[in-house]
């Protein structure tokens with residue numbers, strides 16, 4: 498993947514080979530600027546790569562680092578319902594789907610809350626519920642816990658963990674800088690210089706990170 502034009506080209510991905518098993522929680526780690534978000538955006542169809550290929554289950558739900566870029570409605574329930582507008586569902590069906598997805602992220606008690614009164618982590622869970630409402634096979638989650646406190650971090654991770662797998666075999670690809678989050682993952686990868694440098698179980702990646710001098 499290359500950004501820029503003829504006079505100012507920047508190659509960001511250089512043969513990033515990533516394989517994630519369906520129905521698992523996979524963490525993607527790597528230093529700032531190594532290309533994690535670019536890879537995620539390509540997988541989510543938000544960016545068109547100039548070469549290479551990939552296969553991914555569809556539909557995919559994408560959740561951004563800053564929930565304020567994703568939450569568009571004044572209340573929690575209205576926001577989760579927003580994306581369902583294009584499916585021509587009956588009102589009762591929308592209500593049922595909203596309730597069900599808010600329960601998945603443990604936000605059912607907050608359905609009528611104004612979204613601007615939520616904490617960062619609660620907003621992330623509303624954004625996740627919005628993505629889940631459309632029954633995605635894959636959740637692409639870009640640094641959701643960067644700006645949240647420890648309690649919210651745990652709540653957001655547990656919300657994602659609880660929807661992974663299951664009868665629908667939902668897969669989560671979670672980009673983060675926070676190494677302690679490896680304990681939630683089934684598997685992980687470390688990316689640097691536009692390439693996947695190492696992939697394996699969460700424990701194997703933790704060992705690899707230690708070998709690079711990280712405290713895990």
Ligand SMILES: Nc1ncnc2c1ncn2[C@@H]1O[C@H](COP(=O)(O)OP(=O)(O)OP(=O)(O)O)[C@@H](O)[C@H]1O
Nearest residue numbers: 500501507509527528529530531532533534535536
């Ligand atoms: N739209 C763009 N135009 C030009 N360069 C870009 C664009 N988006 C990203 N880049 C550059 O591509 C490189 C990879 O960015 P990317 O956001 O994919 O990295 P990242 O690993 O997710 O970084 P971080 O952990 O800091 O979010 C960076 O050098 C970034 O500045």
